[in-house]
Amino acid sequence: KAGVTQTPRYLIKTRGQQVTLSCSPISGHRSVSWYQQTPGQGLQFLFEYFSETQRNKGNFPGRFSGRQFSNSRSEMNVSTLELGDSALYLCASSLGPLNPQNYEQYFGPGTRLTVT
Amino acid sequence: KNEVEQSPQNLTAQEGEFITINCSYSVGISALHWLQQHPGGGIVSLFMLSSGKKKHGRLIATINIQEKHSSLHITASHPRDSAVYICAVVSGNTDKLIFGTGTRLQVFP
Numbered sequence: 614k615a616g617v618t619q620t621p622r623y624l625i626k627t628r629g630q631q632v633t634l635s636c637s638p639i640s641g642h643r644s645v646s647w648y649q650q651t652p653g654q655g656l657q658f659l660f661e662y663f664s665e666t667q668r669n670k671g672n673f674p675g676r677f678s679g680r681q682f683s684n685s686r687s688e689m690n691v692s693t694l695e696l697g698d699s700a701l702y703l704c705a706s707s708l709g710p711l712n713p714q715n716y717e718q719y720f721g722p723g724t725r726l727t728v729t
Numbered sequence: 730k731n732e733v734e735q736s737p738q739n740l741t742a743q744e745g746e747f748i749t750i751n752c753s754y755s756v757g758i759s760a761l762h763w764l765q766q767h768p769g770g771g772i773v774s775l776f777m778l779s780s781g782k783k784k785h786g787r788l789i790a791t792i793n794i795q796e797k798h799s800s801l802h803i804t805a806s807h808p809r810d811s812a813v814y815i816c817a818v819v820s821g822n823t824d825k826l827i828f829g830t831g832t833r834l835q836v837f838p
Binding site for chain 2: 650657
């Protein structure tokens with residue numbers, strides 16, 4: 614079975630631009646979560662989607678948004694990029710939601726975004 | 730104070746040593762995850778625990794729900810175990826995954 618794939622793997626943008634990142638989950642997985650990892654803040658939860666519905670959202674400004682399609686693929690969008698948005702963005706897929714069934718999460722390789 | 734604390738932050742060991750990484754949390758949880766992150770960023774899920782103990786090969790994870798504490802043990806450590814180990818909990822209130830800051834392990838031959 615193919616693992617979680619993320620595209621693009623690397624991205625350089627300038628301040629003020631917007632960016633869309635894509636995540637394709639493992640076949641059969643219906644839940645996708647997104648995370649941001651920076652040297653200063655570590656790993657932080659962004660969103661969780663299950664069956665095209667956002668179940669949960671982390672403490673990020675409204676510039677961060679996402680969606681999930683009927684085939685479970687997910688995208689996240691960041692508008693009006695700031696220097697502090699430079700980070701590794703990871704997505705993870707699982708059979709079901711984080712809680713209450715607590716399915717194991719499978720992580721993608723990440724998209725490294727640099728904002729200049 | 731972080732809701733999930735790990736210790737130590739950095740750990741150096743000689744090949745063959747027994748290693749313990751600790752994780753303490755202050756929130757009610759439904760599950761705890763141990764993750765491994767190698768240079769380059771890729772994250773692998775090692776364990777998911779809601780009670781007791783689990784073992785995969787040389788890795789053992791335990792959790793004490795009453796004490797809000799979990800440990801990850803590596804027996805007979807090897808240089809390929811060098812990585813960052815991250816503890817994460819699923820908050821029972823918010824369903825969100827909350828991460829510790831990670832423990833950087835280096836195992837020398």
